Amino acid sequence: MFVIIGGGFSGMLAGARLREAGVKDIRILEAGGDLAAPGTGTAIRAPSATWKSYCYLPLLEELGYIPKEKYSYVTEIFRAFAAHRHEYGLSRNPISRPG
Numbered sequence: 001m002f003v004i005i006g007g008g009f010s011g012m013l014a015g016a017r018l019r020e021a022g023v024k025d026i027r028i029l030e031a032g033g034d035l036a037a038p039g040t041g042t043a044i045r046a047p048s049a050t051w052k053s054y055c056y057l058p059l060l061e062e063l064g065y066i067p068k069e070k071y072s073y074v075t076e077i078f079r080a081f082a083a084h085r086h087e088y089g090l091s092r093n094p095i096s097r098p099g
Contacts, residue, residue: 001025012081013058016088028090053077063087 002018004011007030015026053067057080060066065083068076085091 001027004028006030009056009058012084012088012090015090016059016062016084019088019090026090059084059087 002023002025004014004018004026007028011028011030015028018026053069053072053076057065057067057072057077063080063083065080067080072080
């Protein structure tokens with residue numbers, strides 16, 4: 001079993017790469033209520049990001065996803081997180097603590 005601490009971009013990227021390497025048993029430890037969900041301690045709270053979305057949203061090529069805006073709004077960032085979780089099965093076994 002692999003344990004990843006933190007369900008933000010880095011944790012999601014680590015989980016995705018482990019899945020690609022064939023690891024099946026992955027747990028993500030997250031202090032918030034869900035992996036990068038709105039209202040958690042790790043969630044992005046700004047209305048839009050200040051970096052170009054194609055620079056900071058991970059796994060765009062793997063998912064075939066192109067951001068709609070040069071500077072993505074928080075709703076698009078959460079949609080990207082949901083796509084990552086679904087594609088790599090990272091929502092199956094998270095260990096989280098409600099904020």
